[in-house]
Amino acid sequence: MSETGIGARVKRVEDQRFLTGQGNYTDDINRPNQTYAHILRSPHAHARIRSLDTAEAAASAGVVAVFTGKDIADSGVGGLPCGWQIHSKDGSPMAEPAHPMLVADKVRHVGDQVAMVIAETRDQARDAAEKIVVDYEALPSVTATDVAIKDGAPLVHDEVALNTCYDWELGDKAATEAGFANAAHVVKVDVVNNRIIPNAMEPRVALGDYDGSTGDYTLFTTSQNPHVIRLLMGAFVLQIPEHKLRVMAPDVGGGFGSKIFHYAEEALVTWAARKLGRPVKWTSDRSEAFMTDAHGRDHRTHAELAIDGDGKFLALRVSTLANMGAYLSTFATSIPTYLSATLLAGVYTTPAIYSEVRAVFTNTVPVDAVRGAGRPETTYMLERLVDQAAKQTGIDRAELRRRNFIQPEQMPYQTPVALQYDVGDYPAVFEAGLAAADYSGFAGRKAETESRGKLRGLGISTYIEACGIAPSAVAGALGARAGLYESAQVRVHPTGSVTLFTGSHSHGQGHETTFAQVVSEMLGVPFESVDVSHGDTAKVQFGMGTYGSRSLAVGGSAIYKACEKIIDKATKIAAHILEASEADIEFKDGNFTVAGTDKSMAFGEVALAAYVPHNFPHETLEPGLDENAFYDPLNFSFPSGCHICEVEVDPETGVVDVAKFTAVDDIGRVVNPMIVEGQVHGGVVHGIGQALLEGCKYDENGQLLTGSYMDYTMPRADDMPFITVEQKSVMGASNPLEVKGVGEVGAIGSPPAVINAVVDALGPLGVSDVAMPATPMTVWQAIQEAQAH
Amino acid sequence: MPTVSMTVNGKSVSADVESRTLLVQFLREHLALTGTHVGCDTSQCGACVVHVNGVSAKSCTMLAIQADGADVATIEGLDDNGTLHPMQEAFRDNHGLQCGFCTPGMVMSALDLVKNNPSPSEQDVREWLEGNICRCTGYHNIVKAIQAGAAAMRG
Numbered sequence: 022m023s024e025t026g027i028g029a030r031v032k033r034v035e036d037q038r039f040l041t042g043q044g045n046y047t048d049d050i051n052r053p054n055q056t057y058a059h060i061l062r063s064p065h066a067h068a069r070i071r072s073l074d075t076a077e078a079a080a081s082a083g084v085v086a087v088f089t090g091k092d093i094a095d096s097g098v099g100g101l102p103c104g105w106q107i108h109s110k111d112g113s114p115m116a117e118p119a120h121p122m123l124v125a126d127k128v129r130h131v132g133d134q135v136a137m138v139i140a141e142t143r144d145q146a147r148d149a150a151e152k153i154v155v156d157y158e159a160l161p162s163v164t165a166t167d168v169a170i171k172d173g174a175p176l177v178h179d180e181v182a183l184n185t186c187y188d189w190e191l192g193d194k195a196a197t198e199a200g201f202a203n204a205a206h207v208v209k210v211d212v213v214n215n216r217i218i219p220n221a222m223e224p225r226v227a228l229g230d231y232d233g234s235t236g237d238y239t240l241f242t243t244s245q246n247p248h249v250i251r252l253l254m255g256a257f258v259l260q261i262p263e264h265k266l267r268v269m270a271p272d273v274g275g276g277f278g279s280k281i282f283h284y285a286e287e288a289l290v291t292w293a294a295r296k297l298g299r300p301v302k303w304t305s306d307r308s309e310a311f312m313t314d315a316h317g318r319d320h321r322t323h324a325e326l327a328i329d330g331d332g333k334f335l336a337l338r339v340s341t342l343a344n345m346g347a348y349l350s351t352f353a354t355s356i357p358t359y360l361s362a363t364l365l366a367g368v369y370t371t372p373a374i375y376s377e378v379r380a381v382f383t384n385t386v387p388v389d390a391v392r393g394a395g396r397p398e399t400t401y402m403l404e405r406l407v408d409q410a411a412k413q414t415g416i417d418r419a420e421l422r423r424r425n426f427i428q429p430e431q432m433p434y435q436t437p438v439a440l441q442y443d444v445g446d447y448p449a450v451f452e453a454g455l456a457a458a459d460y461s462g463f464a465g466r467k468a469e470t471e472s473r474g475k476l477r478g479l480g481i482s483t484y485i486e487a488c489g490i491a492p493s494a495v496a497g498a499l500g501a502r503a504g505l506y507e508s509a510q511v512r513v514h515p516t517g518s519v520t521l522f523t524g525s526h527s528h529g530q531g532h533e534t535t536f537a538q539v540v541s542e543m544l545g546v547p548f549e550s551v552d553v554s555h556g557d558t559a560k561v562q563f564g565m566g567t568y569g570s571r572s573l574a575v576g577g578s579a580i581y582k583a584c585e586k587i588i589d590k591a592t593k594i595a596a597h598i599l600e601a602s603e604a605d606i607e608f609k610d611g612n613f614t615v616a617g618t619d620k621s622m623a624f625g626e627v628a629l630a631a632y633v634p635h636n637f638p639h640e641t642l643e644p645g646l647d648e649n650a651f652y653d654p655l656n657f658s659f660p661s662g663c664h665i666c667e668v669e670v671d672p673e674t675g676v677v678d679v680a681k682f683t684a685v686d687d688i689g690r691v692v693n694p695m696i697v698e699g700q701v702h703g704g705v706v707h708g709i710g711q712a713l714l715e716g717c718k719y720d721e722n723g724q725l726l727t728g729s730y731m732d733y734t735m736p737r738a739d740d741m742p743f744i745t746v747e748q749k750s751v752m753g754a755s756n757p758l759e760v761k762g763v764g765e766v767g768a769i770g771s772p773p774a775v776i777n778a779v780v781d782a783l784g785p786l787g788v789s790d791v792a793m794p795a796t797p798m799t800v801w802q803a804i805q806e807a808q809a810h
Numbered sequence: 811m812p813t814v815s816m817t818v819n820g821k822s823v824s825a826d827v828e829s830r831t832l833l834v835q836f837l838r839e840h841l842a843l844t845g846t847h848v849g850c851d852t853s854q855c856g857a858c859v860v861h862v863n864g865v866s867a868k869s870c871t872m873l874a875i876q877a878d879g880a881d882v883a884t885i886e887g888l889d890d891n892g893t894l895h896p897m898q899e900a901f902r903d904n905h906g907l908q909c910g911f912c913t914p915g916m917v918m919s920a921l922d923l924v925k926n927n928p929s930p931s932e933q934d935v936r937e938w939l940e941g942n943i944c945r946c947t948g949y950h951n952i953v954k955a956i957q958a959g960a961a962a963m964r965g
Binding site for chain 1: 828830838843844845846847848849850851852854855857884885886888889892894898901902903905907908909910911912913914917932933935936937939940942943944945946947948949950951952953
C-alpha cells in the first residue's frame with residue numbers, strides 16, 4: 022500500500038480551504054445586481070387563506086416585487102414532484118396531492134410558504150413581508166398519524182380520504198400467519214421512532230440568475246445532488262430544458278439527507294430571476310430551517326415475533342404508520358417502504374415476514390430521508406423486539422441473536438422481503454463487537470457504577486443496511502421514477518495530471534481525498550496530481566448525487582470503470598509507440614511495459630503522446646485521454662455491524678450518561694480509515710442524539726414547539742463520550758471496489774444500542790420500555806410508573 | 811447611517827452601516843470575510859465565533875457598532891500565507907472537520923480556551939464547546955484536535 026493509495030490514512034485536501042475561511046459555500050456567493058428574497062410563512066398549522074393584501078409591502082422601501090400563490094398558479098408552472106410512486110395493497114396508486122411553490126388556497130403546516138418578497142436588501146425584504154396582511158380562517162389541524170387516520174379527523178388535503186397516501190404491504194401474509202400458528206412464544210412491541218430535525222449546520226441557500234442574452238438560467242443551491250435538482254426543477258416545475266439550466270452546489274455544509282430534496286425556494290428564486298431580470302438570493306435562517314427542511318423518522322410501529330421452543334425466529338409481522346407531513350417530499354414515499362420494510366429480516370433467518378405500511382398526511386413539515394432513512398426505523402424496532410424476546414423466553418440476549426444469525430455459508434441469502442444479501446459474516450462481526458466492547462468485563466464495570474449509587478446498563482444492537490442505492494432496474498420495478506446509477510469522467514491532461522469529474526457530491530464526506538486516492542492507486546499517478554471536481558452540472562456530465570451511503574459504492578465504481586477505460590486506451594497508445602502488441606503491454610505502478618523487456622513508458626509519457634499524436638494511425642487510434650463511465654450497480658451493498666452501548670443512569674434524576682460506546686462495522690474495503698472513523702463517530706452521535714436528546718414536538722394546535730436550538734436539543738460535546746470504532750471487513754461486495762458504504766451505519770446501529778442499555782439499566786426497577794428520546798424527564802417518569810406498580 | 815471603524819485581522823477598516831447591522835454581517839457582507847458563518851439565529855451554534863479584543867465572541871450576537879474601535883480577529887487572519895496556525899494544523903491532522911461549516915467557529919473558540927487553559931483536559935474541552943455545535947464529527951476528533959493543538963502551542 023502506498024502512502025496515498027487505497028487504504029492509506031491520507032489527510033484531507035479540502036481541509037486547507039475550510040480551515041482558513043476560504044470555503045465557497047452558497048451564501049458566500051453573490052452576483053452583480055443581486056436582489057434578496059424573503060418568504061412569508063404560515064403561522065398556522067392549517068388555515069384557509071380568505072384574502073391576502075400585498076399593497077403596503079409592495080410599496081415598502083427597496084421592494085422590487087411581491088409574489089403570491091395566485092401569481093404562481095397564474096404563471097402555469099408546476100408543483101414540486103415526488104420521485105417514487107407507491108401502490109396500495111389494492112393496486113391503486115398513492116394519493117399525490119399538489120405541492121405548489123407558494124400556496125394559494127390553504128396553508129397546511131406552520132412554515133408553509135405563502136408569499137415571496139424581493140427587495141434590494143435582505144432586511145428590506147423581511148421588513149416588507151411583515152406588512153403583508155393575510156386573513157386566515159384557522160382550521161382544525163392534525164399532527165399525529167394515529168389521529169389523522171380516524172374518521173372525522175381534519176383533512177390535510179380535502180381530496181385525500183382519511184389522510185391516507187397509501188396502504189402498502191410486503192411479504193407473504195399466509196406464510197407469516199402459519200409461523201405464528203406454530204409459535205411457542207409470541208413477543209410484541211409498540212415503538213415510536215421519534216421525529217427528528219436534520220440540522221445540517223449550514224442552512225439552505227438558493228441563488229437564481231437568468232441571462233436574457235442567452236436564455237440561460239443558473240441556480241446555486243445547497244444540494245446533495247445538483248443534477249437531480251436540474252432534472253426535477255427543469256422538467257417538472259419550471260419547464261426549462263436542461264441545456265439552458267446550470268445548477269451548482271459548491272461547498273455544502275452538511276446534508277444528512279435534508280439537502281437531497283427539491284425545495285420550493287430553489288424554483289422560486291430561479292423563476293423570479295427571469296421575471297425580474299436580476300439575480301435573486303434566498304438564505305434560510307435557522308428558524309426557517311426548523312419548519313421547512315424535511316424532517317425525519319416519525320414512525321409508529323406494532324410488531325410481533327413468533328419464536329419456537331428453541332429460540333428460533335419463525336415469523337415476523339409488522340404494521341407501521343408513517344408520517345408524510347403535509348406534502349410529499351421528493352423521496353418521502355420510499356422511506357417507510359422500500360428503504361425500511363425490505364430490511365425487516367435484519368441479520369436473522371426469520372423465514373416468513375409480512376409488513377404493512379400506511380403513509381399518512383398531517384399538518385406538519387414534510388418528512389423524508391434523514392441519515393439512515395428507513396433503516397434506523399427498522400433496526401430500532403427489530404433490536405428492541407429481539408431484546409424483549411430474550412427477556413420473554415429467558416434466553417440470554419447474545420445467545421438468542423447467535424441462534425438466529427444468517428450464516429456466512431448461506432450467502433447469497435434471499436430474504437423473505439425482496440432483498441438478496443450478497444456477502445456478510447454476521448456471527449464474526451458480532452463476536453468482534455463483543456470483544457471490542459469488553460463484554461465479559463461488564464459485570465465489573467456495573468458493580469463499580471453501582472458503588473456510586475447509579476445504575477449501569479449494557480445494550481447490544483446488530484444491524485444490516487442496504488445501501489449503494491441501487492440497481493436501476495430494481496428501483497424502477499419498485500416505483501422509482503429515477504435511475505440510480507452514477508457517472509464519472511477521468512480527464513488525463515497532456516502532462517499527466519488528472520481531473521476527475523464525479524456525479525457524487527461531497528458535503529463533508531471528503532470525496533476530494535478519497536476519490537483521488539482511488540484514481541491515484543489505479544492510474545499510478547501521484548495523489549497530488551489528481552483534482553476532484555463535483556457539484557456543477559456544466560462540468561460534470563451527469564450525477565445522481567450523494568445519499569444512502571452510495572458515493573463510493575456507486576460513484577466510486579463509476580470512477581473505477583472510467584479509470585479502466587483510461588488504462589485500456591493508454592495501453593493502446595503505449596503499444597503503438599513501443600511497437601508491441603496490446604496483449605504484451607503490462608501496466609504496473611504507473612508504467613506501461615512490454616512484457617519481458619525493458620521497453621517501458623511512464624503514464625505521463627503516454628498522456629503526452631495522447632495529445633501529441635504525430636504518428637497515430639487515426640483510423641484505429643484517436644488522440645486524447647479522457648474517458649467517462651456510467652455505473653449501475655448489480656445489487657445494493659450491505660454493510661452490517663454490532664454496536665454496544667453502556668450507560669449510567671442516575672435513578673434520582675433520570676439523567677442518562679453514555680459511559681462507553683463501541684461500534685464494530687463491516688463496511689467492506691476501507692479506502693481512507695481516518696475518514697471512515699470520522700463518518701462512524703458522526704453517525705453514532707447522530708443516533709445517540711435521537712435516542713437521548715432530539716425530539717421534534719408539536720402542540721395540540723400544530724405549533725412547532727421545537728423550533729430553535731433553544732428548544733431542540735442537539736448533541737453537544739459534553740453530552741458525548743469518545744467512541745470506540747473498529748472495522749471487521751468482509752470482502753466480496755457486488756461492486757469492483759468491494760466497498761459497502763459508511764455514512765449512515767452509525768445512525769442506524771446506535772439508537773437501539775442506547776435504548777437497550779437504558780432499559781437494561783432500569784430493569785431492576787421494573788422498567789421494561791423507555792421511549793426515545795430518553796430525556797431525564799422520560800426516564801424519571803418511567804421509573805416512577807414502574808415503582809408505582 | 812453611523813460609521814464604524816475597527817481593526818480586522820490587523821487592518822483598519824471603516825464603513826457606513828445601518829445601526830442594526832450585526833458584526834457578522836459587517837464581516838461577511840461589507841468586508842467579504844466569508845469564513846465566519848451563520849448557522850443559527852439564537853446564539854447557540856457558534857459558527858460565527860470571532861475574537862473581539864482578544865476574547866471569543868459570537869459575531870451574530872453583537873452589532874457592528876458595538877465593535878467600533880475594537881480589534882477583531884477572524885479565521886482568515888490565523889494562517890501565515892497558507893501555513894496553518896498550530897490549532898488549524900491540529901484540526902487537519904486529527905480530522906477535526908468534515909463539512910467545514912462549524913470549523914472556523916470551533917477553531918476561534920478553541921484558541922480562546924487555550925489562551926486561558928493551555929493544557930485542557932478532555933472534560934475542559936467538552937464543557938468549553940457548549941456554545942459550538944457540530945453535526946458531522948460527533949465531536950470526537952474535535953476534542954482530540956483541540957488537545958493536540960494546545961499541546962503544539964505549548965511547544
